Amino acid sequence: MPARSLLAAAAMAATVLASISAFASPNDLTIVTRDQSLQSAMQSAYVQPFTAVTGVPVQQENWAGGIDTLRSRVKATDDPWDLVLVDADELSAGCGEGLFEKLDWSAIGGKDHYAPQAVSDCGLGGVIVTIVLAWDKDKLPIAATWSDFWDVAKYPGKRGLRKGVRGNLEIALMADGVAPGDVYKTLSTTDGQDRAFRKLDQLKPYIQWWSTESEAAHILASGDVLMTSAPSGPIAVMARQEHKSFGLQFAASLYELQSWVIMKGSPSLRAAQQFLYFTGMPAVETRLLQQSGDAGLAKGLNDALPPDLAATSPGNPANLGTGLKLDVGFWHDNLAKLQQRFDAWQGH
The missing domain is CATH 3.40.190.10 (Periplasmic binding protein-like II)
Structure with missing residues (x-):
């Protein structure tokens, strides 16, 4: 401006x-x-x-x-x-x-x-606030997707995910081929929840957990992970201010x-x-x-x-239209139960 x-x-x-x-x-x-x-x-x-x-x-x-x-x-x-x-x-x-x-x-x-x-x-x-897939384009010159995020054979390296159940089950289902519009319909069933946890099982040995926005940006910038889920804001700001070549994938992102x-x-x-x-x-x-x-x-x-700022704006209709709005009603009803299952899963 x-x-x-x-x-x-x-x-x-x-x-x-x-x-x-x-x-x-x-x-x-x-x-x-x-x-x-x-x-x-x-x-x-x-x-x-x-x-x-x-x-x-x-x-x-x-x-x-x-x-x-x-x-x-x-x-x-x-x-x-x-x-x-x-x-x-x-x-x-x-x-x-x-x-x-x-x-x-x-x-x-x-x-x-x-x-x-x-x-x-x-x-x-x-x-x-939008959670996107972020990656280092110098190491991975592709337009990465959640499917790529799970493909550690083709793209070796650690993956970053937020330490918590909310958001990760949605990401797992989208990586498993569920269309964003069908995620909560699938997740509302026991079979859908089991499917999400099975998908997380595949990635579990490669996950580095983050808890704060700054952690998510740090593990990507430091090279600790090749790709990570992350709030788009800190990644975009770090890329501009520190001249990092980070990719942000808004398709199949999660926003609230x-x-x-x-x-x-x-x-x-x-x-x-x-x-x-x-x-x-x-x-x-x-x-x-x-x-x-x-x-x-x-x-x-x-x-x-300007084009560079519009490309990373969570409110840009081109970005917002390809994302999945977090269903707060679903999580209001299911967070306690699914967080308990996630904590038990993570501890084993």
Whole structure:
């Protein structure tokens, strides 16, 4: 995004926000996100320019997720949370329980300003998080697929997977020939679950497990693995910043939406609305994409991106259309049982 466009967008935001600045809360605005790398990117892409325009101080915190945490935080009188980035399961449960404010869309740009999947009663889509197949193109000059990922005879080397069941069963089934659109229908049966674990059995001796985004990027950059599942953002950013030749396969990727919610009774409601309005501008979301690799959901975000950035944007329709949306309902119902089976499988 050219600096001139960003400055013009910031100036427009300043004009609009100035008209409501008199109503801004005197309290600091506290925003809460899930991981350190996204927090750092938001600090420079969102927080610093927002505070420069509005004068509202912003505090950032991290959390590990979970509806129980949200239930306890909404009752907290000290160190209140204002804006929290939640997953789809937390959004549905928390909205139903009255833990979040119902959004006043007229105060944050209007529903038509965002992609349809970003809009709900209590949530505004903040980022699309996509798990892709990533590999070192210097060592493997092909357009790798999950089938290639399993083919250790043809492409020898370690493989990286996230340490956990969610996502890995879907990947295993797609590697075994199940079309993305049929994955959850297959996985909802005992035979389908057995099939996924049998497929993982084939790869088990070659797997190096990762737990965090930074780990996934590290094991690929260090050469510990030839290929890995990984969040697309850190891989894309590392490739740009460190001039690495990494491939990202968005076909048969797994993606999910994380949404902003305003906690019920937030003392900084007006400032939270200002923040959502400001950061929902395509020019501002472009800054986050450049710095974290994570895509927002404002309409027009992908329209003016340079080709290299568009190619790795999780929100690019060409990338999003070939992926599989993570079924949070399935995992809400089955995570405990399947995680227990996965832990037992991994331990043997």
